[in-house]
Every structure is written in C-alpha cells, then in structure tokens.
Amino acid sequence: MLTKYIKKIKLYFYLIFGNKDSKTFQKFLSGKWKYSNNNSSKGIILLDFFHHYPFIYFWSYLTNILSKQNKLQVKYFYFPLYNNITSKSSLLKRNLRSIYRSFNVEKGLDERDFIIQKNTKLEVQKLFSRINSKEDLIRFKYKGIHIGDLIYDSYLRSFFKCTVSLDDKKLLELFLRAINNFKQIENYLDKNKVKFIIPSHIQYFQYAMLVRIACKKNISVLKLHSSDWGNSKFRLQKINRNFPSEMAKDFTQFRKIFRNLKNKQQKFKLGNKIINQRMSGNFDKSLSYMKKSSYLKKNNYNNNLFSTLKNKQIVAVFCHCFFDAPHKYRSMIFPDFYEQINFLIKLSKKYSEFTWIFKRHPNELPENDKEYKNIFKNKNNVYFIKDELNNADLLKLNLKLAITDHGTVAHEMANFNIPVINTGDNPQIKYNFNFHAKNKVNLSNIIYNILIKKKKLKINKKDLYEFLYMNYFYYNNLFNEETYQLDKCLATSDKKFNESSKILNFYVKNKNFADKKISNYIKSFIKINKI
Numbered sequence: 001m002l003t004k005y006i007k008k009i010k011l012y013f014y015l016i017f018g019n020k021d022s023k024t025f026q027k028f029l030s031g032k033w034k035y036s037n038n039n040s041s042k043g044i045i046l047l048d049f050f051h052h053y054p055f056i057y058f059w060s061y062l063t064n065i066l067s068k069q070n071k072l073q074v075k076y077f078y079f080p081l082y083n084n085i086t087s088k089s090s091l092l093k094r095n096l097r098s099i100y101r102s103f104n105v106e107k108g109l110d111e112r113d114f115i116i117q118k119n120t121k122l123e124v125q126k127l128f129s130r131i132n133s134k135e136d137l138i139r140f141k142y143k144g145i146h147i148g149d150l151i152y153d154s155y156l157r158s159f160f161k162c163t164v165s166l167d168d169k170k171l172l173e174l175f176l177r178a179i180n181n182f183k184q185i186e187n188y189l190d191k192n193k194v195k196f197i198i199p200s201h202i203q204y205f206q207y208a209m210l211v212r213i214a215c216k217k218n219i220s221v222l223k224l225h226s227s228d229w230g231n232s233k234f235r236l237q238k239i240n241r242n243f244p245s246e247m248a249k250d251f252t253q254f255r256k257i258f259r260n261l262k263n264k265q266q267k268f269k270l271g272n273k274i275i276n277q278r279m280s281g282n283f284d285k286s287l288s289y290m291k292k293s294s295y296l297k298k299n300n301y302n303n304n305l306f307s308t309l310k311n312k313q314i315v316a317v318f319c320h321c322f323f324d325a326p327h328k329y330r331s332m333i334f335p336d337f338y339e340q341i342n343f344l345i346k347l348s349k350k351y352s353e354f355t356w357i358f359k360r361h362p363n364e365l366p367e368n369d370k371e372y373k374n375i376f377k378n379k380n381n382v383y384f385i386k387d388e389l390n391n392a393d394l395l396k397l398n399l400k401l402a403i404t405d406h407g408t409v410a411h412e413m414a415n416f417n418i419p420v421i422n423t424g425d426n427p428q429i430k431y432n433f434n435f436h437a438k439n440k441v442n443l444s445n446i447i448y449n450i451l452i453k454k455k456k457l458k459i460n461k462k463d464l465y466e467f468l469y470m471n472y473f474y475y476n477n478l479f480n481e482e483t484y485q486l487d488k489c490l491a492t493s494d495k496k497f498n499e500s501s502k503i504l505n506f507y508v509k510n511k512n513f514a515d516k517k518i519s520n521y522i523k524s525f526i527k528i529n530k531i
Contacts, residue, residue, distance in 0.1 A: 025504035075108025134335035150205035271465030332424030484521035489514035
C-alpha cells in the first residue's frame with residue numbers, strides 16, 4: 001500500500017513540475033520552433049491536448065509547418081474522457097501545458113472552463129425524455145449531426161459498463177455534457193477561423209464530436225494514425241469528410257482501387273504471404289497490437305477442455321472488448337457486444353446438438369474480467385474461454401461456424417473455408433468470402449441455413465488475397481512512410497519506454513536522424529494532398 005502511494009506522489013510531482021527529461025525536451029522544442037504566428041489573425045489550428053509523447057513530438061512538426069505555411073495560430077482543445085483527478089485538475093496538467101507551450105501551442109477550447117446554462121439543462125431533459133431504447137440513443141442526432149453513437153461509446157468506456165442503462169443518472173449527465181460541449185464547440189468555430197483540427201482519436205464524443213462538426217463546416221481534419229496503442233505504423237491521414245472514421249483506410253473503396261492497380265498477380269501473392277505468415281504462429285507485423293499470435297502452435301491434446309470438445313460440433317463466437325468503441329464502424333446489428341452475446345446465448349438453446357464457444361478477445365481491457373465473472377458463465381452447451389484455447393486450437397476441432405462483429409477472424413477463418421458471419425459493418429464488407437448479416441432475423445436465418453441446411457459458401461481465394469493486400473499492405477506505404485522511417489523517428493519497440501519521460505531524451509539525442517525525415521514527410525504529404 002505504501003509503495004502504491006509513493007508511486008502516485010511521484011506521478012503527481014512529474015505531472016506538475018516535470019523532470020530533467022521533460023525540461024530538456026522543452027528547451028529543445030523552444031529552440032527549434034522559435035518561429036511563431038501567435039499574433040496572426042489568419043486563422044487557428046486546433047490541436048488535441050493529449051498525453052502521448054510519440055504523438056506530441058510529431059505534432060510539434062505538423063503544427064509549426066502548417067502554422068508557418070498558412071500564418072495560423074496554434075491552440076489546443078481538451079475534453080477529458082475520464083472524470084478523475086488527473087483529468088480535471090489544471091495543476092496536474094501544468095507540465096503538459098509547458099511542453100505544448102514550448103512548440104507554440106496555447107489554450108483554445110477547454111471543457112473545464114464551460115458553464116452549463118439553465119436553458120441547456122431544460123433542453124437536454126426534453127431531448128433525453130424522447131430516448132426510450134438503446135437504439136434511440138444510438139440514432140440520436142443533434143442539429144443534424146449524428147452523435148448518439150459517440151455518447152453511447154463514451155458511457156461504456158468512461159464508466160466501464162458492458163451495456164447502457166437508460167435509467168443511470170451518469171448517462172444523463174454524460175448526455176448533458178455532450179450537448180453542452182456541442183454548443184461550446186459550435187460557438188467557438190463560428191467565432192474563430194479554424195482551418196485545421198488535429199485529434200488524437202476519432203472515437204467517443206470527447207474527440208469525435210468536434211471532428212464531425214468540423215467536417216460539416218468543411219474544416220480540414222488531419223490525424224496521425226498508428227497501431228499497437230500508438231507505438232507503430234505511424235502515418236498521417238486526411239480525414240474523409242463523408243466518412244470521418246478512426247479507420248486509416250476507406251475499406252468501402254478497396255475493390256474499386258484494386259481494379260485500377262497493375263501487377264495483380266503479384267499482389268495476390270503478397271496477400272497469400274500475409275495470411276500464411278499469420279497462420280505460422282510467428283509474430284505478425286500486420287497485427288502488431290497483439291501480444292502474441294492467436295495461431296501459436298501448441299500441443300493441447302492433454303488439455304482437459306480440448307479433450308472435452310474434441311468430438312463436438314463447434315460454433316465459435318469471437319467476442320470483442322465491451323468498452324472499446326463498439327460503434328467505431330458505420331453500423332452494427334446489436335446496440336453493443338453485451339447484447340450480441342445475450343442474443344447468441346438464447347439462440348444456442350435451439351441448437352443444443354452444437355457446442356457454443358464464446359472466445360474472449362486476447363487484447364481486451366482488464367475490466368472485462370469483472371463482467372464475465374458476474375454475468376457470463378459456462379452452462380449446458382455454452383463455454384466462455386479466455387486463454388485456455390487459441391485460434392490454432394479451434395481449427396483442430398470440428399468448427400462448423402464462426403461469428404464475429406468485425407474481427408480479423410472473419411478473413412482468417414475464411415482461409416480455411418470455414419463459414420463466418422459478421423454482425424456489423426467491417427473491413428471485408430465488400431467481399432463475399434463471409435456472410436454479412438443485415439439484421440437479427442437475417443442472422444438467425446443464416447445460422448439455421450449453415451448449421452441445419454448445411455449451406456456452403458464458395459470462397460474465392462483471390463478475393464481473400466485481394467482484401468489482405470489492400471487492408472495490410474496497400475495503405476502502409478501510400479505516402480512513402482517507409483522511406484521516411486516514421487516508426488524509428490517516433491517510437492522504440494519498448495512500449496513502457498515510449499510512455500515514460502525517457503523517450504523525450506531519446507528524441508533530443510535522435511534529432512539528427514529524425515528532423516529532416518519528419519519535416520520532409522509532412523511537407524510531401526501536404527503537397528500530395530493539396531493541403
């Protein structure tokens with residue numbers, strides 16, 4: 001207990017005063033970005049006030065290059081995702097403010113300064129009284145902009161709830177926050193000439209609502225995309241105003257883009273190589289966020305669970321993290337993943353001759369443990385598993401059907417001619433190597449046709465390889481990211497190091513390697529995209 005308090009005190013001290021690494025970094029940035037347009041009146045760049053050093057280092061280049069090119073001021077916006085002391089306290093943001101100030105960024109839009117007017121509270125009470133279901137909340141629009149899905153996802157993540165409770169006062173408070181923030185954002189954008197928005201995320205209303213409002217007002221949104229929790233595969237993207245998504249690629253255009261590419265046979269081979277590499281069980285760079293491969297070969301013949309399931313007919317449901325923005329794609333059949341699991345558990349009773357395995361996501365947030373422990377338990381023909389079996393083990397069993405909302409298993413299982421049903425919008429939505437359920441009735445019918453009618457899905461492997469090429473290769477080097485070596489400039493292979501202040505000293509020491517690479521990459525991106 002004492003060790004825990006000492007760690008917290010050290011953290012608070014750093015957040016307030018910084019340390020030698022942060023002071024050296026600030027001095028480095030102040031010296032590099034002496035040029036400032038803070039007296040300019042030509043417009044504003046709004047940058048997310050977000051504590052992740054690889055992003056901040058890149059943003060110091062992006063904002064100053066854009067500022068100098070367009071004679072713009074740079075200001076930050078801040079809408080805290082969590083309602084805790086480190087989020088709410090201005091004092092505990094002192095060191096971060098100093099870092100931002102060192103590359104010419106001052107406060108612009110901060111939710112902690114907002115006041116909620118009485119008329120806003122009355123308006124929200126009236127609006128919220130019309131929401132009678134989870135679906136009503138998801139579909140909710142304010143002033144013509146869809147924000148209900150963002151409020152829904154923020155509720156799940158902020159309070160670590162597996163589903164929404166419409167009677168929860170916290171939901172009403174969050175709803176009020178969202179509407180008040182919307183008004184403050186709209187007011188700010190109307191009064192200021194904001195030219196660029198640079199967010200850390202495009203999920204949850206704390207980040208994405210500003211983006212959606214900006215897109216409607218034709219304000220450019222630029223985002224540094226990354227993988228592995230912001231530690232690799234860095235690349236800049238200009239957000240499509242008609243499709244403002246966290247996804248770094250418009251998967252709805254995969255087929256159209258591929259039709260216009262040359263050397264298709266070579267690209268099919270690359271797609272085949274990607275799936276073979278993943279199935280080998282070795283580390284897969286295309287899924288760098290995974291701690292270990294889901295296809296790691298093991299000898300489970302002495303495993304009690306494996307032995308129990310060996311002669312069963314298996315339906316595998318690949319679950320998602322309850323709290324990780326279920327509405328990140330355009331649509332889904334269920335309001336959330338809790339509802340999806342409950343629906344399929346009930347449906348499993350009709351197919352008692354099959355064993356249903358609900359496999360938890362290997363990279364889910366730890367708060368999922370509580371929900372599974374309290375709500376979902378093994379019973380009859382239903383098993384909930386976490387680490388007991390991996391995907392390679394499941395392929396050794398008599399797997400009749402796989403179900404996911406948008407997971408990578410959709411194309412992985414298709415490689416083995418196993419029928420897969422997606423229950424929501426997903427990266428492979430334009431391809432026919434999976435079933436894509438349109439609604440709950442359609443989902444039930446597809447399951448019936450596969451399990452009882454033995455309906456087969458003819459899988460065209462070329463379609464599968466085309467998708468793999470587009471999803472995992474085409475976009476990786478679209479703007480010559482490999483040439484500029486962004487990953488080596490912004491992060492190391494050690495995630496803990498990247499999250500510590502030590503990486504700030506790394507940036508200073510590595511400046512001769514990174515400076516021209518980052519600058520030239522951004523300038524090239526701006527030129528190619530006519531920004």
